[in-house]
Amino acid sequence: MQQIDLKKMNDEEKLLVDKAVEMIDYSYSPYSKYKVGAALMDSSGKIHSGCNIESVDFTLTSHAEMVAIDSMVKTGCIEVKSIAVAARGISNKPPTPCGLCRQKISEFNNDGSCKILLVNLDEKYRIKNIFRTTLDELLPYSFSSEFL
Template sequence: MNNETLLKMAYEATERSYAPYSKFKVGAALLTEEGKVFTGCNIECASFGGTNCAERTAIFKAISEGYNKFVKIAVVSAGEIFTYPCGICRQVLNEFAPDIDIVLDDHGDVKVINLKEMLPYSFGPSDLR
């Protein structure tokens, strides 16, 4: 699947975002090795600790459906900036796909960054073996 299609799906996911507090709507589209896409949006909660990011929503949906090998993830926001995964999302991505490509968009300026660039010296499952 090309980056443009994956980004389009991520933008569509922002429309389902529940962000009444931050007003910062984020969408993600996660591509599995099998070619299936799982989308996610951020879901806020009045008790902020209960909030979940778009990336983790997509990952958790995929894992709960039996998929655990991921190729790339597109992450976008309704804002006018590149929207990078937060630290927690980077750690969760590292858990399941330490070599995943992250596709970002800022009004047609597309950037692809590998997670290893975003999370150097990571700690993951291999460290616990």
């Protein structure tokens, strides 16, 4: 995982970061107040986005990454090329996807090559820092259909 400069990102990465940050405005997180936005690019180059949607019992909570993937699948595409996740951090650590979201990304990126951009926002939801990694780095030896 490496920290990157917004100015050195390519147009595709900038577009994903901008859309992920925008999606935070739509987050429904009245209980945790932890707003998350995500935007992914599918294998055809189309952008799909999502935000977290909480439930009072938290078991029904939809994670931003999952909502973006669900949005992609309903269009008929089943391959994630890259994804950006944005959230307000309390430190300089990147807001990494949880284990469930890592596995869900893996379901739609079988070779682990999915590029993942992690966008850490400050208290006013401005970009503080950005990290670039891959699915393989976040979820090595992921569970897949080859084990079934």
